[in-house]
Amino acid sequence: MNVTDRVAVVTGVTSGVGEATAKALRREGCAVVLVARREDRLERIANEIDDGETLVVPTDVTDEDEVTATVEETMEEFGRIDILVHNAGVLRPDPVTDADRADFRKQDQVNLRGVTNTTHAALPAVLASDGGDVVAVSSMNARRNVRESRRRPVSLSTVEREHVLPAPLKGRIKDAQTRIPTNYLAAV
Ligand SMILES: NC(=O)c1ccc[n+]([C@@H]2O[C@H](COP(=O)([O-])OP(=O)(O)OC[C@H]3O[C@@H](n4cnc5c(N)ncnc54)[C@H](OP(=O)(O)O)[C@@H]3O)[C@@H](O)[C@H]2O)c1
Numbered sequence: 001m002n003v004t005d006r007v008a009v010v011t012g013v014t015s016g017v018g019e020a021t022a023k024a025l026r027r028e029g030c031a032v033v034l035v036a037r038r039e040d041r042l043e044r045i046a047n048e049i050d051d052g053e054t055l056v057v058p059t060d061v062t063d064e065d066e067v068t069a070t071v072e073e074t075m076e077e078f079g080r081i082d083i084l085v086h087n088a089g090v091l092r093p094d095p096v097t098d099a100d101r102a103d104f105r106k107q108d109q110v111n112l113r114g115v116t117n118t119t120h121a122a123l124p125a126v127l128a129s130d131g132g133d134v135v136a137v138s139s140m141n142a143r144r145n146v147r148e149s150r151r152r153p154v155s156l157s158t159v160e161r162e163h164v165l166p167a168p169l170k171g172r173i174k175d176a177q178t179r180i181p182t183n184y185l186a187a188v
Pocket residue numbers: 011012013014015016017018035036037038041059060061062087088089090091110114137138139140157158
């Protein structure tokens with residue numbers, strides 16, 4: 001994937017995979033929109049990159065209005081979105097039977113609704129890009145086959161995010177030549 005001189009929106013950049021991804025994209029010459037809830041951490045990371053080609057937008061991906069405002073702010077600042085990285089996620093290792101239902105709900109909100117909210121808001125811009133990319137950070141846990149999952153305690157930690165994108169949306173993305181590599185970042 002060529003990222004130089006492109007514009008990426010990356011969710012969940014205040015630690016871990018998201019922070020590393022945002023910094024790696026910026027090193028390769030990609031403008032990066034830094035999205036997560038903790039503003040102090042967002043500012044710290046922007047300062048570490050420190051070259052004006054980042055935009056800090058504190059956002060809770062479970063909040064539709066906040067996500068819409070983030071996309072609008074991105075379009076005002078950069079005029080386009082070429083890459084959308086769904087990385088924000090809640091990782092819980094508990095077996096389902098041990099899980100607190102409130103935690104379960106919270107995980108659904110972030111890992112599922114966060115992806116649909118962000119896709120809905122940003123996809124028109126990505127489709128308008130010349131060869132946009134939608135990257136969904138997933139997990140090997142989400143790819144284990146059903147038989148194996150039955151034998152193991154089922155992990156609540158991950159969601160196969162590719163399945164979150166409904167079929168008509170996938171069709172539009174395919175028509176527009178937009179790529180959706182799930183687990184792309186984990187694979188490289
Ligand atoms: N690390 C692993 O071994 C592993 C394994 C499999 C899959 N994954 C997946 O890879 C992704 C990154 O994992 P990680 O270990 O780097 O996670 P992490 O260090 O816990 O970071 C999670 C990020 O998501 C953000 N986030 C959480 N809830 C959010 C919300 N409501 N709105 C916006 N941002 C939110 C957090 O920022 P704020 O708290 O500032 O909002 C943080 O930046 C996750 O989707 C995870 O499920 C990770």
